[in-house]
Amino acid sequence: MNTEKNIKTLIxxxxxxxxxxxxxxDFPIAYETYGSLNSKKDNAILVFHALTGDQFxxxxxxxxxxxxxxxxxxxxxxxxxxxxxxxxxxxVIGGCMGSxxxxxxxxxxxxxxxxxxxxxxxxxxxxQYNLLDHFGIxxxxxxxxxxxxxxxxxxxxxxxxxxxxxxxxxxTTSSHSAQNIAFNELGRQAITADSNWKDGNYTSSDTNPGKxxxxxxxxxxxxxxxxxxxxxxxxxxxxxxxxxxxGFDADFQIESYLRYQGSxxxxxxxxxxxxxxxxxxxxxxxxxxxxxxxxxxxxxTNAKFFIISFTSDWLYPTQENKDIVIAxxxxxxxxxxxEVESDKGHDSFLLDVxxxxxxxxxxxxxxxxxx
Amino acid sequence: xxxxxxxxxDLIEKDKKVLDVGCADGTLMKFLKDNKNINIRxxxxxxxxxxxxxxxxxxxxxxxxxxxxxxxxxxxxDYVVLSQTLxxxxxxxLVLDELLRVGKKAIVTIPNFGYWKVRFHLLFKGTxxxxxxxxxxxxxxxxxxxxxxxxxxxxVKSKDIKIFKxxxxxxxxxxxxxxxxxxxxxxxxxxxxxLIEK
Numbered sequence: 089m090n091t092e093k094n095i096k097t098l099i100x101x102x103x104x105x106x107x108x109x110x111x112x113x114d115f116p117i118a119y120e121t122y123g124s125l126n127s128k129k130d131n132a133i134l135v136f137h138a139l140t141g142d143q144f145x146x147x148x149x150x151x152x153x154x155x156x157x158x159x160x161x162x163x164x165x166x167x168x169x170x171x172x173x174x175x176x177x178x179x180v181i182g183g184c185m186g187s188x189x190x191x192x193x194x195x196x197x198x199x200x201x202x203x204x205x206x207x208x209x210x211x212x213x214x215x216q217y218n219l220l221d222h223f224g225i226x227x228x229x230x231x232x233x234x235x236x237x238x239x240x241x242x243x244x245x246x247x248x249x250x251x252x253x254x255x256x257x258x259x260t261t262s263s264h265s266a267q268n269i270a271f272n273e274l275g276r277q278a279i280t281a282d283s284n285w286k287d288g289n290y291t292s293s294d295t296n297p298g299k300x301x302x303x304x305x306x307x308x309x310x311x312x313x314x315x316x317x318x319x320x321x322x323x324x325x326x327x328x329x330x331x332x333x334x335g336f337d338a339d340f341q342i343e344s345y346l347r348y349q350g351s352x353x354x355x356x357x358x359x360x361x362x363x364x365x366x367x368x369x370x371x372x373x374x375x376x377x378x379x380x381x382x383x384x385x386x387x388x389t390n391a392k393f394f395i396i397s398f399t400s401d402w403l404y405p406t407q408e409n410k411d412i413v414i415a416x417x418x419x420x421x422x423x424x425x426x427e428v429e430s431d432k433g434h435d436s437f438l439l440d441v442x443x444x445x446x447x448x449x450x451x452x453x454x455x456x457x458x459x
Numbered sequence: 460x461x462x463x464x465x466x467x468x469d470l471i472e473k474d475k476k477v478l479d480v481g482c483a484d485g486t487l488m489k490f491l492k493d494n495k496n497i498n499i500r501x502x503x504x505x506x507x508x509x510x511x512x513x514x515x516x517x518x519x520x521x522x523x524x525x526x527x528x529x530x531x532x533x534x535x536x537d538y539v540v541l542s543q544t545l546x547x548x549x550x551x552x553l554v555l556d557e558l559l560r561v562g563k564k565a566i567v568t569i570p571n572f573g574y575w576k577v578r579f580h581l582l583f584k585g586t587x588x589x590x591x592x593x594x595x596x597x598x599x600x601x602x603x604x605x606x607x608x609x610x611x612x613x614x615v616k617s618k619d620i621k622i623f624k625x626x627x628x629x630x631x632x633x634x635x636x637x638x639x640x641x642x643x644x645x646x647x648x649x650x651x652x653x654l655i656e657k
Contacts, residue, residue: 392518417530417531418530418531419532422518423518424519425519426509454516
């Protein structure tokens with residue numbers, strides 16, 4: 089899974105105290121960059137990835153040989169224009185694309201598995217903050233990301249209020265809802281119910297809980313789409329057959345599609361990482377960190393916010409994004425908001441949704457001109 | 460830029476913080492930002508118009524004034540502007556109260572239903588008036604609560620709202636409205652502009 093040859097890594101020497109109480113040090117953060125940092129070092133954008141993303145934002149991912157997860161938005165002349173901006177993205181800690189995670193070895197050279205410390209969104213951004221020092225960047229031009237990436241955006245600006253000029257959380261929430269936690273728990277149960285999971289020690293026996301992880305992915309994938317989108321794409325269309333087969337094979341195209349999504353996911357993702365990262369999302373509650381007052385999270389920043397949601401996103405619905413807008417307005421922060429019309433569900437931020445991409449581009453470019 | 464916006468802009472001093480409610484494509488916002496160094500925000504219900512504002516580099520929030528003004532703290536803006544929209548709300552009184560809560564002052568403009576062309580239209584044609592400021596048919600107009608300059612003048616007085624300045628606009632001419640000329644202005648202006656405070 090970990091093809092180390094194409095992965096750039098920063099070893100963080102400084103100890104990092106995690107929310108769980110444990111401290112880690114000398115740990116790797118795997119990152120990738122696109123475009124170039126200008127001489128004033130004022131054109132850097134830190135992109136945060138979502139649950140199953142990684143540092144390979146755009147172009148061909150050298151490990152999976154597939155397009156990067158945000159290829160529609162990031163690249164030369166795209167919304168996040170790499171001719172203009174220096175884009176940095178790193179794999180979250182707890183992940184499985186080179187950053188410190190459960191598939192790494194502990195100091196006794198034993199693979200961590202579930203002995204890896206439980207991490208939080210706060211831990212993730214504190215770890216990634218080290219990249220600013222690494223590149224000698226005093227202040228980022230922007231931070232952005234969708235879904236769990238958006239949670240990291242919110243946590244980052246709360247922790248480091250003067251470290252970014254603009255802030256773009258997309259299709260996200262300031263606090264994981266009961267429904268969000270429920271779906272994540274379903275995924276975790278699918279993994280841990282797989283007899284190959286073996287309490288997380290599967291790597292040593294060379295078999296992995298692929299079936300459980302595939303089911304987790306299939307269930308999650310449904311939550312990323314909208315009912316209308318699914319109906320229009322698949323309806324009740326049959327999979328390479330004239331009629332129903334009266335069995336439990338994939339009769340319908342939607343079944344075949346989900347099975348495929350599950351199977352390709354297993355090839356690129358680690359089941360224990362899935363447990364850790366979903367846990368970090370569930371623990372995310374920014375308001376709770378400030379005694380229930382979300383506005384307090386942003387009280388020290390002068391950054392310019394732009395929040396984007398999507399009409400058909402029922403996983404992180406508009407209202408949860410608007411709650412962030414409301415918290416910012418109540419302290420007079422500079423905040424813009426748009427709800428983009430799309431029937432592509434939560435996944436809209438990853439797809440070719442022209443109104444979204446043009447809003448993102450216009451906001452960034454106009455803000456950069458005013459720099 | 461239309462004359463109405465020029466008159467509104469003249470009412471606002473430099474370097475102030477302003478909220479434009481129903482900011483449309485951001486024409487007034489852009490003018491205030493570029494010419495008077497105004498810290499400007501917009502609230503707009505149309506997705507299309509919000510996109511146009513973003514393309515102009517303006518800070519705008521997609522939302523509905525009847526529901527979304529409540530998120531702004533008391534007196535958090537020096538001025539709140541509402542241009543020709545009050546009559547389109549379900550509850551204009553509530554929106555007016557909100558404007559005056561959020562803004563230290565509010566600038567409200569209303570298309571005048573007392574304008575002589577409107578009166579003549581109804582009197583002689585016997586159909587719902589259509590003018591430059593009231594371009595829609597009765598069946599597709601967004602306007603739910605039309606009023607005249609006189610109506611609005613009396614309404615704000617009855618609510619103990621202080622009128623700093625009230626202007627009558629007819630094409631390119633603007634003139635002061637007061638108690639004594641109210642009847643005349645109500646006949647000859649197609650737009651009323653009020654600078655108010657509570």
